[in-house]
Amino acid sequence: MIPALDIRGLTGGYSQRKPVLHEVTFSVRPGEMTGLIGLNGAGKSTTIKHILGLMLPHAGEVRVAGLRLDEDRDKYRASCAYVPEQPSLFPNMTVAEHLRWTAMAYGVEQAEAERRSAKLAGIFRMDKAMNNLPDTLSKGMKQKVMLMNALLVSPPLLIIDEPFLGLDPLATRALIGALEDAREQGCAILLSSHILPALERRANQLIVMHQGRLVASGTPDEVKAAAGGQPTLDDAFEALVAAAEEGASIG
């Protein structure tokens, strides 16, 4: 099975002289939910920028659905959707227009797009806001629009930065359900988050980064075992960071 995301030996960053990422290697298979975790400045966003093709590797490669960006730029871009932590919406487009525009950009057939939009509006309790402009939406509602756009497309790879921040409890539940549905349809999901208990419960795979390097990876249980058999992911993460800073290996 071709991985939805395959990163091999990725060294990269903002300047050739001082890379941020050092030989990062991991992959995400279709239907898998992967959590990307690390302290502030660990390199998560930089990794995501490389995946999105906003930055080019100094060494190594990134493949999405089997393709490198330089092999087929349009297909590569159409194979991933990204939801950033800060919503960015067009000020003159309503919620419904955003969804229509996204569907068109990603080639989702119109009737199917309408069906999916209606379903997502119901799931996220946004039915009454479909004709609103972004200015009239709350912060969490704007985040919901971003998520609805990404879920409407359900591309091979879905990347979400801090998925649960700013969402009310029902929206959090709705998102978890929608991500499960996307996963069941074969969508690979990469979540970058500091909320470790949420990932511990739901991710099939965790990627732990520190100072631009991958310091542990595997299922939540494997990561806890690699951290010396810690009881929770929070404990495991703290132990892994401490070990990385001491240059030691544990477990």
Ligand SMILES: Nc1ncnc2c1ncn2[C@@H]1O[C@H](COP(=O)(O)OP(=O)(O)OP(=O)(O)O)[C@@H](O)[C@H]1O
């Ligand atoms: N635009 C930039 N120019 C130069 N260096 C940058 C830039 N953005 C980030 N960096 C550096 O790259 C490193 C990794 O930052 P990155 O944003 O990838 O971290 P992160 O893991 O996403 O952190 P956070 O959890 O705070 O979002 C840091 O040392 C940071 O200072």
